[in-house]
Amino acid sequence: MLLVPLLHLIQNVADSAGVTTSPWTGWVRGLPSLGRPAASGAPWSVGLYGLELLDPLATLGLLAARSFSWSWLLGAVPAVVLVVFLGRYFCGWICPYALVVGASNAARSLLAKLGVRTYDLKVPPATAYGVLLILLLATAVTGQQVASLFYPPAVIGRALGKVILFGSAGAGAVFIGALFLFDTFVSRAGFCRSFCPGGAVFRLLSIPSPVKVVRHAPACTNCGACDVVCNFAQSPMTDRLDQDCERCGKCVAVCPTDALGLVLIGGGKKSPGART
Amino acid sequence: MKWGKWDRRRVLSAVLGLFSFSALTAGLRVRRASAEWLRPPGALPPGDFEAACIRCFRCAEVCPPQCIRFDAWLPPAEADTPFVVPADRACTLCMACTEVCPTGALGRIERQPDLIALVVKMGHPELSKDRCLAWNGKGNCHLCHDVCPYRNQAVTLSGDRPRPEFHPSLCVGCGLCEEACPVDDQAIRIRPLSEKTKAPS
Numbered sequence: 001m002l003l004v005p006l007l008h009l010i011q012n013v014a015d016s017a018g019v020t021t022s023p024w025t026g027w028v029r030g031l032p033s034l035g036r037p038a039a040s041g042a043p044w045s046v047g048l049y050g051l052e053l054l055d056p057l058a059t060l061g062l063l064a065a066r067s068f069s070w071s072w073l074l075g076a077v078p079a080v081v082l083v084v085f086l087g088r089y090f091c092g093w094i095c096p097y098a099l100v101v102g103a104s105n106a107a108r109s110l111l112a113k114l115g116v117r118t119y120d121l122k123v124p125p126a127t128a129y130g131v132l133l134i135l136l137l138a139t140a141v142t143g144q145q146v147a148s149l150f151y152p153p154a155v156i157g158r159a160l161g162k163v164i165l166f167g168s169a170g171a172g173a174v175f176i177g178a179l180f181l182f183d184t185f186v187s188r189a190g191f192c193r194s195f196c197p198g199g200a201v202f203r204l205l206s207i208p209s210p211v212k213v214v215r216h217a218p219a220c221t222n223c224g225a226c227d228v229v230c231n232f233a234q235s236p237m238t239d240r241l242d243q244d245c246e247r248c249g250k251c252v253a254v255c256p257t258d259a260l261g262l263v264l265i266g267g268g269k270k271s272p273g274a275r276t
Numbered sequence: 277m278k279w280g281k282w283d284r285r286r287v288l289s290a291v292l293g294l295f296s297f298s299a300l301t302a303g304l305r306v307r308r309a310s311a312e313w314l315r316p317p318g319a320l321p322p323g324d325f326e327a328a329c330i331r332c333f334r335c336a337e338v339c340p341p342q343c344i345r346f347d348a349w350l351p352p353a354e355a356d357t358p359f360v361v362p363a364d365r366a367c368t369l370c371m372a373c374t375e376v377c378p379t380g381a382l383g384r385i386e387r388q389p390d391l392i393a394l395v396v397k398m399g400h401p402e403l404s405k406d407r408c409l410a411w412n413g414k415g416n417c418h419l420c421h422d423v424c425p426y427r428n429q430a431v432t433l434s435g436d437r438p439r440p441e442f443h444p445s446l447c448v449g450c451g452l453c454e455e456a457c458p459v460d461d462q463a464i465r466i467r468p469l470s471e472k473t474k475a476p477s
């Protein structure tokens with residue numbers, strides 16, 4: 001139980017670490033620069049002492065609009081390897097939009113307490129593949145990197161940079177605000193589950209992931225605690241898609257009877273969760 | 277409608293309406309202006325640039341004078357892509373943006389003045405002798421010459437009363453002269469390269 005607030009904290013720190021290299025960390029640039037700016041970028045594209053990381057969605061967009069380049073492929077390798085191993089961990093631990101999802105889930109429970117009606121439309125998660133396909137087609141046809149205009153990590157990275165450098169976030173903030181309202185009033189975690197083009201890429205990549213939440217059904221008392229805590233609006237015990245699990249471990253931590261566990265399939269327990 | 281009906285709520289909504297109208301039309305104004313904006317140094321030609329730029333903001337983030345702007349209220353091809361608006365703030369040719377660009381949308385360029393003079397071409401200078409204080413006799417200004425990193429090449433002063441002449445083939449288009457020009461509607465303007473004005477490579 002105690003682990004839940006702790007996990008929240010760690011994840012929020014991890015989320016902001018995703019944007020740590022954005023302008024607000026002037027200290028990063030105080031480090032010796034080795035001839036070029038030491039660190040720059042948001043999760044969408046990061047440079048750290050010459051190490052270049054690209055979001056796999058950025059790589060796909062570049063391949064769609066331009067010719068092939070090894071550096072784009074190499075830049076995406078670390079993210080691909082991590083997601084293949086850890087599943088959609090990116091969504092829970094790195095994506096800055098996870099903070100918005102958390103806020104929207106909090107707003108939902110507050111509204112429920114106040115008796116305000118919200119809806120929870122379940123859009124098929126495969127819709128995101130359609131969004132991904134349309135954006136990549138649009139990228140290929142128009143020859144412009146359009147996905148970057150609709151993918152929250154890219155939008156939030158730019159909006160933050162603009163706030164810090166120029167004092168106004170612009171249209172990006174409007175877009176993110178609209179997503180927040182959608183997630184809060186129309187569909188819980190709806191954008192991440194069913195529309196996010198980057199999420200669609202991670203969904204595909206996470207199929208072989210050996211790190212999974214496992215169930216020990218006999219121990220479950222149907223308390224529903226895990227259903228409430230899941231950022232992605234899953235029911236970890238009864239109705240969960242591994243491809244849509246961000247490996248946040250909150251359901252494992254909250255379960256009072258240890259009916260859930262996060263394990264490495266073929267290995268030992270990775271995080272046994274809260275012991276009582 | 278009687279004036280009595282103009283209660284506080286109506287007045288506020290009217291003000292709000294006017295405000296949103298001006299905000300919207302400001303968006304439209306910006307849209308027209310972008311045709312006059314410049315790409316940062318090392319940018320691929322138009323078309324190739326939009327295909328390569330993933331709108332990551334890293335060039336703006338590292339730009340010391342913060343001259344790279346991202347504007348989202350533009351058509352999709354240009355929305356949230358980097359622009360330099362020299363009348364606002366000009367590029368100091370540090371080449372930091374070209375060092376961090378992850379996609380080659382800005383090609384990497386060493387910070388060597390001679391090399392920069394050879395490969396950087398952000399725009400070309402256009403002097404209005406009507407507006408220039410040195411030419412129209414309203415002043416003894418030669419600020420553009422003084423701030424130019426390539427003075428005596430890109431801008432030269434000539435005549436017994438020094439007046440600036442610009443030499444497009446030697447100008448890299450940084451816009452420092454435009455930023456410095458004291459005339460409200462700057463006498464020297466750096467125009468983006470269009471097909472016909474592109475320097476032969």
Ligand code: SF4
Pocket residue numbers: 213229230231232233234235236240244245246247248249250251252
């Ligand atoms: S199922 Fe559990 S581990 Fe997966 S996202 Fe939901 S709460 Fe996190």
Ligand code: SF4
Pocket residue numbers: 316317335338339340341342343344360366367368369370371372373374
């Ligand atoms: S060269 Fe330097 S000053 Fe000019 S746009 Fe790039 S980062 Fe900014």
Ligand code: SF4
Pocket residue numbers: 328329330331332333334335336357358376377378379380381382
């Ligand atoms: S660094 Fe390069 S890819 Fe990123 S926004 Fe600037 S020009 Fe575009």
Ligand code: SF4
Pocket residue numbers: 401420423424425426427430431442446447448449450451452453454466
């Ligand atoms: S003439 Fe103006 S734009 Fe050209 S190099 Fe000199 S200062 Fe820069």
Ligand code: SF4
Pocket residue numbers: 403407408409410411417418419420421440453456457458459462463464
């Ligand atoms: S700075 Fe402007 S007014 Fe002064 S000489 Fe140059 S172009 Fe003319």
